[in-house]
Amino acid sequence: MSEKLNQLKEILGEVSDLNHAGSVLSWDQQVNMPPGGGEARGQQLATLGKLSHEKSTSDKVGKLLDDLKQEFAGSDSDDAALVRVAARNFDKTMRVPSEFVSEQAVVTTAAFEAWVEAKKKSDFSIFHPHLEKVFDLARKYVSFFPPSDHLYDVLLDDYEPGMKTADVQAIFDKLRPQQVKLIRNIKSAKQVKDDFLHKKYAEKKVWDFSATIASKFGYDFSRGRQDKAAHPFETSFSVNDVRITNRYEPDNPLATLFSGMHESGHAMYEQGINPAYERTPLANGVSSAVHESQSRMWENLVGRSLPFWEHFFPELKKLFPTQLDGVSAKTFYKAINKVEPTFIRVNADEATYNLHIMLRLELEIAMIEGKVAIKDLPEIWNTKMQEYLGITPPDDAHGVLQDIHWSAGLIGYFPTYALGNLVSVQLWEKINKDIRDLDSQIHDGKFDELLAWLRKNIHVHGHKYDPQDLVKNVAGSKIDPSAYVRYLTKKYSDIYGL
Amino acid sequence: MSEKLNQLKEILGEVSDLNHAGSVLSWDQQVNMPPGGGEARGQQLATLGKLSHEKSTSDKVGKLLDDLKQEFAGSDSDDAALVRVAARNFDKTMRVPSEFVSEQAVVTTAAFEAWVEAKKKSDFSIFHPHLEKVFDLARKYVSFFPPSDHLYDVLLDDYEPGMKTADVQAIFDKLRPQQVKLIRNIKSAKQVKDDFLHKKYAEKKVWDFSATIASKFGYDFSRGRQDKAAHPFETSFSVNDVRITNRYEPDNPLATLFSGMHESGHAMYEQGINPAYERTPLANGVSSAVHESQSRMWENLVGRSLPFWEHFFPELKKLFPTQLDGVSAKTFYKAINKVEPTFIRVNADEATYNLHIMLRLELEIAMIEGKVAIKDLPEIWNTKMQEYLGITPPDDAHGVLQDIHWSAGLIGYFPTYALGNLVSVQLWEKINKDIRDLDSQIHDGKFDELLAWLRKNIHVHGHKYDPQDLVKNVAGSKIDPSAYVRYLTKKYSDIYGL
Numbered sequence: 001m002s003e004k005l006n007q008l009k010e011i012l013g014e015v016s017d018l019n020h021a022g023s024v025l026s027w028d029q030q031v032n033m034p035p036g037g038g039e040a041r042g043q044q045l046a047t048l049g050k051l052s053h054e055k056s057t058s059d060k061v062g063k064l065l066d067d068l069k070q071e072f073a074g075s076d077s078d079d080a081a082l083v084r085v086a087a088r089n090f091d092k093t094m095r096v097p098s099e100f101v102s103e104q105a106v107v108t109t110a111a112f113e114a115w116v117e118a119k120k121k122s123d124f125s126i127f128h129p130h131l132e133k134v135f136d137l138a139r140k141y142v143s144f145f146p147p148s149d150h151l152y153d154v155l156l157d158d159y160e161p162g163m164k165t166a167d168v169q170a171i172f173d174k175l176r177p178q179q180v181k182l183i184r185n186i187k188s189a190k191q192v193k194d195d196f197l198h199k200k201y202a203e204k205k206v207w208d209f210s211a212t213i214a215s216k217f218g219y220d221f222s223r224g225r226q227d228k229a230a231h232p233f234e235t236s237f238s239v240n241d242v243r244i245t246n247r248y249e250p251d252n253p254l255a256t257l258f259s260g261m262h263e264s265g266h267a268m269y270e271q272g273i274n275p276a277y278e279r280t281p282l283a284n285g286v287s288s289a290v291h292e293s294q295s296r297m298w299e300n301l302v303g304r305s306l307p308f309w310e311h312f313f314p315e316l317k318k319l320f321p322t323q324l325d326g327v328s329a330k331t332f333y334k335a336i337n338k339v340e341p342t343f344i345r346v347n348a349d350e351a352t353y354n355l356h357i358m359l360r361l362e363l364e365i366a367m368i369e370g371k372v373a374i375k376d377l378p379e380i381w382n383t384k385m386q387e388y389l390g391i392t393p394p395d396d397a398h399g400v401l402q403d404i405h406w407s408a409g410l411i412g413y414f415p416t417y418a419l420g421n422l423v424s425v426q427l428w429e430k431i432n433k434d435i436r437d438l439d440s441q442i443h444d445g446k447f448d449e450l451l452a453w454l455r456k457n458i459h460v461h462g463h464k465y466d467p468q469d470l471v472k473n474v475a476g477s478k479i480d481p482s483a484y485v486r487y488l489t490k491k492y493s494d495i496y497g498l
Numbered sequence: 499m500s501e502k503l504n505q506l507k508e509i510l511g512e513v514s515d516l517n518h519a520g521s522v523l524s525w526d527q528q529v530n531m532p533p534g535g536g537e538a539r540g541q542q543l544a545t546l547g548k549l550s551h552e553k554s555t556s557d558k559v560g561k562l563l564d565d566l567k568q569e570f571a572g573s574d575s576d577d578a579a580l581v582r583v584a585a586r587n588f589d590k591t592m593r594v595p596s597e598f599v600s601e602q603a604v605v606t607t608a609a610f611e612a613w614v615e616a617k618k619k620s621d622f623s624i625f626h627p628h629l630e631k632v633f634d635l636a637r638k639y640v641s642f643f644p645p646s647d648h649l650y651d652v653l654l655d656d657y658e659p660g661m662k663t664a665d666v667q668a669i670f671d672k673l674r675p676q677q678v679k680l681i682r683n684i685k686s687a688k689q690v691k692d693d694f695l696h697k698k699y700a701e702k703k704v705w706d707f708s709a710t711i712a713s714k715f716g717y718d719f720s721r722g723r724q725d726k727a728a729h730p731f732e733t734s735f736s737v738n739d740v741r742i743t744n745r746y747e748p749d750n751p752l753a754t755l756f757s758g759m760h761e762s763g764h765a766m767y768e769q770g771i772n773p774a775y776e777r778t779p780l781a782n783g784v785s786s787a788v789h790e791s792q793s794r795m796w797e798n799l800v801g802r803s804l805p806f807w808e809h810f811f812p813e814l815k816k817l818f819p820t821q822l823d824g825v826s827a828k829t830f831y832k833a834i835n836k837v838e839p840t841f842i843r844v845n846a847d848e849a850t851y852n853l854h855i856m857l858r859l860e861l862e863i864a865m866i867e868g869k870v871a872i873k874d875l876p877e878i879w880n881t882k883m884q885e886y887l888g889i890t891p892p893d894d895a896h897g898v899l900q901d902i903h904w905s906a907g908l909i910g911y912f913p914t915y916a917l918g919n920l921v922s923v924q925l926w927e928k929i930n931k932d933i934r935d936l937d938s939q940i941h942d943g944k945f946d947e948l949l950a951w952l953r954k955n956i957h958v959h960g961h962k963y964d965p966q967d968l969v970k971n972v973a974g975s976k977i978d979p980s981a982y983v984r985y986l987t988k989k990y991s992d993i994y995g996l
Contacts, residue, residue, distance in 0.1 A: 013545075017541055017545035017546070018546075022519075024522060032725075034721055034739055035721075037736060040735060040736030040739060040776065040777075043511075044735075047519075048516075051516075223533075237538060237542070238537075240532075240535055241539070278538065
């Protein structure tokens with residue numbers, strides 16, 4: 001093997017170790033850390049981030065990459081992919097001055113604190129000046145890159161490499177009227193009953209049942225673990241140590257089950273990456289949308305399907321005989337798929353979820369373009385909620401202040417949630433062609449063939465391919481909403497007798 | 499403040515961050531990590547260690563220290579102490595070639611695995627070749643340093659700065675006959691009853707009671723936490739995040755209580771260090787012996803005292819009325835202080851413990867000097883056990899293979915356990931002069947004055963003073979066994995009616 005490639009791998013290996021060490025520290029911060037530990041932890045994370053940045057952007061790395069790009073030009077080997085991805089990361093990182101990175105850290109730290117307070121008091125004015133700064137910085141960030149078709153392209157590219165704003169808008173423009181129409185039809189149909197979902201369900205039983213499902217899906221607990229945290233998330237420290245968190249909300253006790261499926265979907269992706277990619281930039285999911293396609297597939301396409309509950313409902317009912325007295329698998333299935341416009345994105349059902357995303361994308365684009373004054377944001381938010389979902393948030397906590405993303409400087413991330421939904425169904429149609437009896441396998445509680453398909457076609461490749469190419473190669477077309485519309489229409493026609 | 503001092507502090511701050519990040523990763527490895535995570539974790543820890551080493555030994559640090567040593571010569575300020583301790587660490591680290599450090603990591607990793615297997619099979623021959631290498635490396639390590647009175651001085655100095663082998667031998671020579679005599683007297687006295695300690699005690703109740711005691715001592719759970727691990731230990735990530743672990747052994751259920759007191763003693767030391775020392779080499783306990791004096795004080799001088807159990811025994815009895823039926827506080831106190839020669843050091847009582855240490859010191863010195871062939875170690879071990887404690891281990895697992903230390907390359911560490919016992923009582927005599935009613939405070943379950951004394955006289959100083967000076971200044975004399983002998987004699991005369 002090329003001596004230069006070895007040198008590059010050694011440096012990238014250390015960068016990976018530093019980043020993974022940072023991930024362990026962040027995980028600990030959210031799962032275990034006593035309140036006193038916060039200040040020192042922030043400092044430790046800053047130092048790890050700084051050293052990782054210094055190592056990734058050294059002249060030596062730049063020179064190695066220049067030479068290796070030539071050496072591997074035209075090759076489709078793993079090593080060529082590694083060089084390509086590393087060069088892409090290097091180019092992006094080098095464009096951004098380290099003073100900017102520090103400034104952003106300071107601004108988002110303050111913005112996050114302001115957001116927490118603003119949300120608590122439901123007072124946008126507390127967050128407003130910080131959000132101005134966050135968007136100023138986002139525009140400044142864009143200015144470090146060569147001109148693109150749209151300012152927002154630069155931001156989007158960080159989460160969904162190669163995707164263009166115009167593409168996303170075209171996809172959403174096609175999708176929006178279909179989803180709005182569907183919701184209207186559902187609204188005038190006979191509503192489903194779901195009162196039994198909001199009874200008391202004992203936390204430990206729900207928690208253990210969630211772990212059982214994750215384990216049956218194929219999430220490997222010998223290379224992972226599940227802990228309690230304020231928010232469900234997945235994080236990986238290597239392909240052999242991929243952890244998930246979950247929570248229990250007394251008002252919505254069974255949400256734990258679906259969050260668990262969601263996070264285990266993310267985690268199985270990371271556990272399935274080619275171990276040969278360990279300690280290289282290929283050992284990650286390829287993009288936010290593809291990652292989300294995995295979590296949403298297990299949560300929605302598997303976990304909110306009738307065959308799934310035909311298998312698991314008897315077990316759930318054995319755990320909660322009183323709460324589910326007189327409820328059938330079919331009734332339960334309808335209840336967990338109830339469509340109801342809600343204020344909060346993370347609680348949204350499959351029929352309304354993407355509309356929450358479209359609203360956010362429109363606002364982000366308008367703000368980046370400077371076409372909307374940030375002070376007017378709450379009003380615009382509420383107007384759009386009325387337009388898309390027919391409801392108006394009672395306050396900013398249930399409106400413009402609900403999500404953490406902007407306070408953390410994450411602009412360009414939201415669209416990938418909806419794109420992930422679309423990709424999940426595009427893959428699902430292909431999988432159902434390849435595995436003809438998938439429904440009956442799920443009905444029997446068998447997921448090994450499904451997981452093997454995902455492993456082979458998606459997981460194992462890690463970051464080797466471009467995400468748009470990967471989707472096209474596997475699903476047969478680039479990201480497109482028609483499969484999703486077919487899926488929603490069929491599912492809800494059945495549930496609501498449309 | 500000196501610009502150079504600022505520069506030094508910045509570098510040492512990053513070194514501290516890297517080392518603390520490593521501590522978080524190690525803690526996670528022992529408390530949470532799924533089995534699959536081991537390989538990557540080893541790599542991550544190696545990278546953090548390497549970067550910390552590179553940063554600590556840069557030419558820049560060397561030059562800064564040279565200049566600052568002159569600037570602060572003769573000062574007793576905190577900054578002068580920082581420069582002195584940092585220069586001492588720098589000098590030690592620079593003497594050891596990084597190839598040696600790598601070689602040692604390889605040797606001890608293999609030695610640890612061999613030790614685990616050897617102990618499991620109780621077969622010294624599996625460990626023997628590795629132990630040869632460990633001691634070869636220890637001798638090589640010594641060769642990097644200027645000649646000292648004794649080869650072992652160099653090893654000892656890493657754990658107990660400034661302490662000499664001859665001093666330890668003199669202390670142990672004075673102590674040994676006294677402890678041997680005491681044990682003989684106890685052996686011929688009427689034995690105490692302790693069968694009730696080995697009944698079944700429910701794990702959760704024991705665990706919670708242990709946490710209650712730690713909390714009442716003054717261990718601050720808002721700046722710490724207690725988790726389960728294979729071995730009890732204390733680790734700190736900052737003065738505001740100091741964690742302890744503990745375990746539950748069904749055969750010895752109440753051992754959890756004493757391990758908890760021990761580790762919380764270590765932890766209160768770290769929690770009490772001057773917060774201004776954060777991210778500097780002063781933010782540590784000053785030496786292994788002084789650290790151990792804190793843990794042993796809370797475990798033995800407080801936790802195995804009659805006043806302590808006069809207060810806590812009623813609570814314990816309320817939790818375990820059946821197990822402790824008919825047992826009085828005094829009977830319980832005698833039982834937990836039962837003297838009985840045992841094979842395993844960590845289970846040893848206060849009267850026999852130091853003899854286990856003396857045996858190890860003699861063997862370590864003989865091996866470093868090359869006066870003992872490592873193959874003969876099991877036999878010599880067993881002979882000495884018979885000589886000191888009057889018992890012969892049934893196998894090597896209960897003899898020469900019991901401790902992890904040698905497999906980890908820790909040579910020179912053992913004596914600090916015994917020295918810690920001595921220091922704890924030297925301090926205790928002084929504390930009892932300063933707090934006249936300490937016994938009755940303990941009898942009332944009050945520990946705040948005791949903790950405040952330790953905070954002020956020991957904890958707050960961190961690594962500022964030389965450990966031998968600190969002990970002398972606070973206790974009035976350097977490390978000396980007479981206080982310990984007085985303590986043992988009085989305690990066991992009472993318990994055994996000698």
